[in-house]
Amino acid sequence: MKKIFGLVALSSIVLMALPAYAEQDIIGENSGNIEVNGTLGMDNTVEEAEIVEGTDQWINVTLPLKTIFYSTSPKAGATITSPDYTITNNSGRPVDIHFKGIAKDDPDPSAKADYMVELNGFGKANPKIIENGLATPPSSRVLIHTLGNNNKKLGKDDDLTEETDNTVTFGYVGEVTDAMDDDTITENYIMTLEFEAVSWPEDTP
Structure with a gap:
């Protein structure tokens, strides 16, 4: 089983349509038989898996456990970058x-650092996450990228979609906006990403 790592990774629940199955009519009889097939440990890496569209059971994502950003200077205007x-x-x-x-994780009230950091590398949005040395959570979540499947x-129709990478490479960019009093300040944050499985549409006749 592939491990799912997270900074703090949550996934949202969305409304979904139940799959259509064959039906039978019981007329003039007082009972009917229904075939029941159960699969424990269904593989969500398989496109044909009969998992309900749009549910969290489709989510299988690998992401870093820890990340860093840094500047090599405490001076105003110093560039902030990351691996x-x-x-x-x-x-x-x-x-x-x-x-x-x-x-901010376990903030140090004595640390005085004025800097700006934003995400970098995502295809739909790269929001500013730290401004004036303060975390800037959005009022609502922001869609930053869509990954293709594995x-x-x-x-599912190759003729209707272009190839879309199932990986994205990201990092952090920014700058020190005011000279720091200390040569080195370390601050820790917890960033939350949410993942949502994209439903495939029903087959068109």
Whole structure:
């Protein structure tokens, strides 16, 4: 089973349509038989898996456990950068990534740092996550990227969709906006991302 790592990764519940199955009419009889097939441990990496569309059971994502950003100078105007990090969708369905918010972890009231940091590398949005040294959670979640499924598809009909990577490489960019009193200040945050499985539409006649 693939491990699912998270900064703090939550997934949202969406309304979904139940799949259509064959039906039978019972007329003039007082009983009917229904075939029951149960699968325990259904593989959500398989496109054909009979998992209800849009549910969290489709989510299978690998992301970093820890990330960093840094500047090499405490002076105003110093560039903030980071290593590259990767998020991978292992699922048989595409996945939307939402930035939910960021919060300082065990803040140090004596630390005085004025700087700005924003996300970098996402395809739909790269929100500013820290401003004036303060975490800036959005009032609502922000869609920042859509990953193709593990076969780099957004839909089951290859003719209707372009290949879309199932990985995204991201990092952090920013700058020190006011010179720091100390040469080195370390601050820790917890960033929350939410994942939402993208439903594939019903077959069209």
